[in-house]
Amino acid sequence: MNTTTLSNCVSPPTASKRPRTVLIVDDELPAVANLEWLLARRPHWRMLPSCRSSEQARLQLKATPADLVLLDIQMPGQSGLEFARELCRQPSAPMIVFTTAYDEHALSAFDIFALDYVLKPFDDERFDRMLRRAAQMLELNQQAELNGAVHDYLRDRAADEAAQAAPLLEQLVVRTASGLERVSVDDIEWIGAAGNYVELHLAGRVVLHRTTITAIAGRLPAQDFVRVHRTAVVRKCAIVGLRSDSDGAPAVRLAQGDTVRVSASYLKQVQTLFA
Secondary structure, eight states, X not given: OOOTTGGGOOOOOOTTSOOEEEEEEOSOHHHHHHHHHHHHTOTTEEEXXXXXXXXXXXXXXXXXXXXXXXXXXXXXXXOHHHXXXXXXXXXTOOEEEEEEOOOHHHHHHHHHHSSEEEESSOOHHHHHHHHHHHHHHHHTTOHHHHHHHHHHHHHHHHHHHHHSOOOOOSEEEXXXXXXXXXXXXXXXXXXXXXXXXXXXEETTEEEEESSOHHHHHTTSOTTTEEEEETTEEEEXXXXXXXXXXXXXXXXXXXXXXXXXXXXHHHHHHHHGGGO
């Protein structure tokens, strides 16, 4: 993290004004710790106790309203986007800034309807620009106008998403031990569910990515991938055989040696690959 810009923090409010309150809502402990570290060095923003879910945040905001919410997009249960939609329906809603490691396609939308967004891992200078913008909007008492626009956009966006499929993925931005990495969809051989994550099986390695198997399956090109199980999607050209596994259940054998179980509901469409 760049620490050379700490002196460029948001200008302090006048003596008659209270510090602005900010709430962190993020289920990733490293991200929470990073945000808390950044905010602790900006004394004109007072932190409320951080929350790990929208449920906790709902209770916290009921007890102590916040001026600004730093909201993760992908969380278990209710997503950050869904929670933002809920918040924006409230008459005295806080301002919302999304914290995300999302791909660039998604970020282009956030410019339209959010006050701001900050990418993980967080950068001091970028973080300060976001806080300055939030302070200016609060100073001008524009949060109601902004949240009205947020609510309208999220409502329209939900309608659009229901009417048409999300655009196909070309690449994913994943977090690895060394930082953020772009993974081309063309390099994925198969994908397996792993709780709130998926395992991206590449040539010679496996990378975790924070999304659900259902969410990613719907954005893969159908001509290249096939769903073989509720927990697995496989590249068609990687399949070299269909056989029974050690338990007698059908499974596809892949060129690199992996075996992936096929459920009864997907067996017919897998069999058509061998017709």
